[in-house]
Amino acid sequence: MSHTLVPTYFIKVDLATNVIFFLVTLFVATVAYRHYRFAKREHHLLFSTGFLLISLAHLVLLTTDILVLTGPPTFTVNALLAIADMVTIASILYAISFLSGLVLLLIIYLDIKDHAVRLLLTIMALFGVLASNNLRSMFYLLVAVLLLFILYRLVLNALTLEKTRAWIVVAAFTFIFIGEIMLSLIFLSEGFHIAADIATLGGYLLLLGSQVRT
């Protein structure tokens, strides 16, 4: 979603960061799935699926970045319109993947067991954004709310455990949250996109760091 307002001089860096975001989230999804196979706990399967969806969202963004970078084969009106259409479709795909991933994480953290409630929450989140007149603002608002709930649970977990690893995860999600807030402000200045990428990169690197074995 954010790529549509990426400053042109920043698009290669944006592509590189999206590759990192994609790889880190895919790594977390893979590790969670390995643990699911070991312990057969549903939470780990949902967690893995959630991160897989978020990694797919980043894959959509980096693919769009490549499309924008390479440009159309010929600079005709039709070719430019086709690129614009693809960017719009990519934005919607990104919103669906990212939101579904976050909703799955929230289902774990709120310990929602009822399948009907899970489905209802997912549908409401997706329709709330996709049926909105202002897809961009609604998307960032909802992402911020979902991340806040997740952060709250992570802080409670870290306070209970008092382990460094848990606090690193809290820091990681805080940076990702700040990144999303900054992305919601890019209409004010394109500089927010650069700041958002830096914050999100910090978040994902911390997430990776939290899984380094001691």
Added chain:
Amino acid sequence: MLHDMLEAIQAKGGQIKPTHLLYKANLSHDALKRYVQELTDGGLVEFRETKRGKVYALTDKGYDFLSQYKQFREFSESFGI
């Protein structure tokens, strides 16, 4: 409980006398026998005769299980899941 028993064996260098395990696990004799049977059936522990007497020993699969369990616990704790 099974995991605690495996950790107790590992803490003793990979093998432990049945009486020590009974004391560490704080179980009745019958319960201990049942749990040890589960561990030996799963190939995680084996019964050995040594110079020091009879011991329960961790197998390679048992060590591997403990390593995986440690990673699982660390991951789950860090994300609070």
